[in-house]
Amino acid sequence: MRLVKLLANLGYGSRKEMQAAIRNGWVTDKDGNPIKADSKLAHEDILFDDEPLDPPEGSVILLNKPLGYTCSMKDRGRLVFDLLPARYRVRKPALSFVGRLDKDTTGLLLFTDDGKLLHQIISPKADVAKVYEVELDRPMTGGEADQFASGEMMLENDTSPLKPAELEVLSETTARLTLHEGRYHQVRRMFAATGNHVTKLHRAQLGGLTLDGVEEGQWKLLGTADIDRIFGDSA
CATH class of the missing domain: 3.30.70.580 (Pseudouridine synthase I, catalytic domain, N-terminal subdomain)
Structure with missing residues (x-):
C-alpha cells in the first residue's frame, strides 16, 4: 500500500494532508531520516511525528x-x-x-x-465463553445455578431457550456467570427472570x-x- 494511503487509512489526515506531511519531513525512518511517498519500509519501521505508527490493519x-x-x-x-x-x-x-x-x-x-x-x-461454533462478575440487589434463592444450567430457561420475548450457563456463587449477592452465547442484556435478563436485579456487572474474561x-x-x-x-x- 502506498505510504500516503496507509497514513490516511490510519486516520492521521486526508491524503492531501499526508502528502504535505511527507514533504515537510514529518514521516521518517527510525533514525529520523525523512522518507518519500514511494518508500518500501515496513510498517514498524516508520515514524510519524517521531512516534511509531498506529497498529496496522488486522489488529x-x-x-x-x-x-x-x-x-x-x-x-x-x-x-x-x-x-x-x-x-x-x-x-x-x-x-x-x-x-x-x-x-x-x-x-x-x-x-x-x-x-x-x-x-x-x-x-x-467457536463456543467462546464469556465470564461475568455480578453483584445483585438481594440474596439469591439457591436455585439459580440449576436453572441457568438446565438449557431450558426461556427469557421474555425470546423464541428459543438459553444455552446452559455456569453460575459460581461467591456470596449471597455476588457470583461469576459463564455464558456461551451473547443475547441482548442476557445477564441482567437472566437474573431478572429469577426476581433479582443486577446492580454491578463486569466482563472479566473472553475465552x-x-x-x-x-x-x-x-x-x-x-x-x-x-x-x-x-x-x-x-x-
Whole structure:
C-alpha cells in the first residue's frame, strides 16, 4: 500500500494532508531520516511525528471499559472511542466492537478491523465463553445455578431457550456467570427472570483472555499469543 494511503487509512489526515506531511519531513525512518511517498519500509519501521505508527490493519485492541461509557453512537454521553486516540475513530477499515457492553457494564471489550476474526470469535461454533462478575440487589434463592444450567430457561420475548450457563456463587449477592452465547442484556435478563436485579456487572474474561495488566480505562494491542487465548479454555 502506498505510504500516503496507509497514513490516511490510519486516520492521521486526508491524503492531501499526508502528502504535505511527507514533504515537510514529518514521516521518517527510525533514525529520523525523512522518507518519500514511494518508500518500501515496513510498517514498524516508520515514524510519524517521531512516534511509531498506529497498529496496522488486522489488529485487535483490548480495552478495560469503565462505567458510563457507551458503545453506541445513538446513546448520549461518553463513547468508548473517547478512550482511544481520536484518529482511531476514522480508521479505514473501521474498528468494530467484538460484542458490545452497555453503558452500565464494565470490563473486557475488544475492537478489531479484521472481519474474519470478529465473526470467528462470535460464531456459535467457536463456543467462546464469556465470564461475568455480578453483584445483585438481594440474596439469591439457591436455585439459580440449576436453572441457568438446565438449557431450558426461556427469557421474555425470546423464541428459543438459553444455552446452559455456569453460575459460581461467591456470596449471597455476588457470583461469576459463564455464558456461551451473547443475547441482548442476557445477564441482567437472566437474573431478572429469577426476581433479582443486577446492580454491578463486569466482563472479566473472553475465552482464556483476561484483563491482567490492563487498568480500568486503559487499552493494549493484542499479540498473536493473546488472540490465541481467546479460543483457549476459560480459567
